[in-house]
Amino acid sequence: MGQSRPADQAGLRRGNLALLVRTLREHGALSRAQLAVRSGLSKATVSSLVTDLEARGLVHDAGVSAGGQGRPGQLVDLRPDSVCGVGLDVHVGHVGALVTDLSGEVLVHRKVVVDVPGIGPERALDQLALVANEAMAGLKNAIGVTVSVPGLVDTNAGTVPFSPRLRWRDVAVADGLAARTDLPLDQIVVENDANLGAMAELSTMDVSDLVYLTGDFGIGGGVVAGGRLVRGVGGFAGEIGHMAIDPLGPYCSCGRRGCWETQVGLGALLHACADPDDPIRDPALDLDQRMRMIRARAGAQDRRTLDALHQIGVALGLGVSYLVNLLNPSVVVLGGYFAALPEWLVEPIRNQVVAHVLAPGAGGAKVVGSRLGFTAATTGGALASLRRVLEDPTVVPVVQATEEEAPA
Amino acid sequence: MGQSRPADQAGLRRGNLALLVRTLREHGALSRAQLAVRSGLSKATVSSLVTDLEARGLVHDAGVSAGGQGRPGQLVDLRPDSVCGVGLDVHVGHVGALVTDLSGEVLVHRKVVVDVPGIGPERALDQLALVANEAMAGLKNAIGVTVSVPGLVDTNAGTVPFSPRLRWRDVAVADGLAARTDLPLDQIVVENDANLGAMAELSTMDVSDLVYLTGDFGIGGGVVAGGRLVRGVGGFAGEIGHMAIDPLGPYCSCGRRGCWETQVGLGALLHACADPDDPIRDPALDLDQRMRMIRARAGAQDRRTLDALHQIGVALGLGVSYLVNLLNPSVVVLGGYFAALPEWLVEPIRNQVVAHVLAPGAGGAKVVGSRLGFTAATTGGALASLRRVLEDPTVVPVVQATEEEAPA
Known part of the structure; x- marks a missing residue:
């Protein structure tokens, strides 16, 4: 019926x-x-x-x-201020929030350093709720929040079955956030960080087929095919960091061996760039600061730094060539730490892709650094919240009579 | 406007x-x-x-x-006989045709042994036109033909830019077929064999996310995500046979080294199973016959055959684990020669997938042998032709008045 x-x-x-x-x-x-x-x-x-x-x-x-x-x-x-979208972010070293209005303008952007794997999920959710409440204080027109998490996300349940990088298993993120804030459960969506990053990048360019890579200690992927996010049957698509590129290689945070992220994650770069006592490898230092030091050394033609970047670029390029052979995207967007180093990474990646992809000229695939950098996931989260309105404006209730004052 | x-x-x-x-x-x-x-x-x-x-x-x-x-x-x-769909097939060792009515019942199935790489594209198209004309003789209601080709296909242009296995470059398949038959050009579609196989398999099961592998001397992939074929921006998606799994490995038909199909293609199986003078490696023998010999030896617990099948299964499983990490499908369908050997291939594949996929239990992905076997591509081609009617019945012209005879 x-x-x-x-x-x-x-x-x-x-x-x-x-x-x-x-x-x-x-x-x-x-x-x-x-x-x-x-x-x-x-x-x-x-x-x-x-x-x-x-x-x-x-x-x-x-x-x-x-x-x-x-x-x-x-x-x-x-009316740009008629509704706003909120993106929240749980990551290895921080929790964050980003609020945009309907036009996409950023109204609020907060980030708090938190050792998420260290403090455990309950206290991490406490911190996330604090940041969310602060970011949303005074907002009367938020249409919903989208929480970005690196790892496997069950979007229907609002849970994280497994995130090796956060050391989370079966964490009820949506329930936990609803219990700590005034947010109604049906306005909280939980989503994989790379999926949100991919959608954020997609909104900035005129393409339908895109692969987005997160670059951090772990590596994730967001795939857009024919204009739509590839989610997979359980929402677990995009776990490219765990392709077993070298099954006898070093151990990964997931417990397996030789995953791609052991070769191209931030840990591999830092290890190749510098000895353990080098400030680049000091976890107490801000990541942006360490990236600036790597850029400065590479710019000064430091051989060890250049070799390390080339090594990462080649290993990245090989895996990217698998993705390009499989998906034939218009563009591969390098996010996260990769986006801070495009001058040294893009060329070796492109060379590997052209060498290993069957379609002539890599099927036209471009390799570019993200312009959103580390904010891609929260930007995508805010956008995902707004998309509810863009797809169905009737989710916003009728609040005013048009010709006269609304009856009291 | x-x-x-x-x-x-x-x-x-x-x-x-x-x-x-x-x-x-x-x-x-x-x-x-x-x-x-x-x-x-x-x-x-x-x-x-x-x-x-x-x-x-x-x-x-x-x-x-x-x-x-x-x-x-x-x-x-x-009325099942109101329209019919035609799938044509160019493969390494044959050209073929399959015609179904609107209900999917097979009306005609022809296959002619042809050494396609040996005779070159012009003579191969001659043979394809002959088979097409024979298969369609007496059909008044074909709604179009879809030509399956292994390799890169430019569907908009109806051309094959590159097929390593056929040794074709820039072959104008649609034009060539139109010139050799009465078929109007706008009723000829050219499509990758694995894409058609994937759509044929999809029509037999209640899933939205599926990966289909062709198994032949070359390996191709067809990906369905969220119910839709992943084509890529140029239609070149699915070239998984050329993932450079072992960049220092043996040379591939594409000219590169260590492509996945050098490890899991039919050539690798035959080489591992038997010495050069073994009838299993005699290209003059029918492939079905050689497959039956391999099955018989494996059934009789022949150690070399079992080892060879295990080796292929493990190498297949590793690559399949990449696809499952990336795409989180409900099912991975093994087509072509893999479909003749599921008793020996499915278990090692499944073990690799469970071992290397981040999502618990491989995200629920099943690994199954195709029920369509080597006819998946032509079945998918006939279905693709019929889909024009299933998506828009108005492509079939009004031919009769309903209440009375049509005016003369």
Whole structure:
């Protein structure tokens, strides 16, 4: 009975509301007539839809168009402050939060140094809740939060079955956060960090097929194919850091041997770059600071640093060539620490990819450093929260009458 | 102006026509009232849609329902012979054709032994056209043909940029076939063999995430994620046979070293199983016959054969573990020659996958032998041709008036 499979009128209207919101987000303020032309909808339909969006507070009048061809028209624009999205972040060395408005502008960005594997999941969730409460203080219009975690995430349950890097097993993140904050459980989504990073990168470029690599002590992957995230049946896709590239190689944090991340993770770079007493290997120092030291040495042509970067680049390139043979992406985006070192990593990666990919010229795949760097996951989290509105504006309730004050 | 992005009434109707065709294909004959219940559409809409499908010759009356609850109703069913789909196949050792009706029943299956790499692309296309013409002789209702080729396929152009196994470079398959047959160019699609195999396997099981491996002298992969084929930006996804598993290993047909297919292709199995003068390694013998000999020896506990199969299984399993870490599929389907040897290959593969995949229990991934075997690609090709109708029944023209004879 009444299954959701056939397109129905309510679904059609939701889809068209979303189309108008996306059109305004891409183009900025437009008149109803311009919206009709750009969307392919009739003027009458556009007028009705705009009235609906106004009632939800998502759009407002934005002056009169300057003219051009046709009559001047009343402009409609998104209200950027009508809703905001929140991305939270649990990582090996920190917890963080990033809040953006509907236009994507960053309103709040917080990061607190926390030894997450050291303090255990309960206290890490305490810290996460603190950061979340601080970041969201005074926000009345958050549409939801998305929590980024490195490792296996069961998105339906809001849990983390296994994260070797955090040393977490079966941690109920959504429940734990709901218990520590005023956030209702149905507005908390938990997602893998590389998946969120991939979606954040995707939003900055005009491609449909993308591979995103997180670069940290562990390595993760986010795959977008045909414009959609590849999640796998249980949501566990993208665990490329644990490809057994060298099954007799060194032990990995996951307990297995020779995983790719033992070759290309931050630990491998630091080990190759410097002796144990070198400040580059001092865990007490900030990671950004250590990256700057590596950049400075490489820039000064320090042989050991250059050799280490080349070694990492070649090992990265070999694994990336597997991904490119398998997925034929337009672009491979290097995130995390890789994004701090593109001058030295991109070329050896590209050489390996061209050498090992069957499609001529690596099937056109580009290798680029992320412009979002270490904020990709929280940016993607905020965006994922906002996407609920972009896909279905009716999740925002009708809060105001359009022609007159709402009845008390 | 009038872009196709917003859902419009004509698109809605096409989608609903397709919904009824798929419903009938799954359930068999139904009354209009039953179709309304199963599809969620109104009875009036269903009646109008059925009239349309009748006019296109896709459905017909199929007697009166036996009753049950409700009034007895006139049944509607697909006319299986209303259209048929054709899959053609160019492979290393043969060209072939398979024709199915709308219900998927096989009407014609032909295979001709041809040394495709030996005779070159022009003569191979001659042979393919001969087989196609024979298979389609007397068919008035073919909705199109899909040509399966192992290697890189540019589906938009209908060309094969590179197929190491066929020794083809830049072969215009669609043009070449159109020039040699009465087939119009717009009804010829060229597609990678593993992609077609994956779609054929997908149609036999209730999953959304699947990896299909072709097993032949070369190895290819077809990936389905979230119910959709992963094609990549240029259509070159799935070239897993050329993952450089052992970059210092033996040379591959592609000119590179240590590709996965040098470890797990049919050549590696035959080499490990037997000395050069063994009939198993005689290229003049039919492949099915050689497979039966290997099965017989393994069944008789021949140590060299068992060791060879174990070696192939372990090497297969390692590469499969990369795919499972990356894609988290429900099932990995072993096609081609692997499908002839599941008793000996599945267990070592599964052991490697469980050992090397981060998600507990390999994320639930099953490893199974294909039930379609070497016919997966042509079956998938016929299905791909039929899919045009299943997605948009209006590609079949209106050929008959429903209530009276069509005007002369």
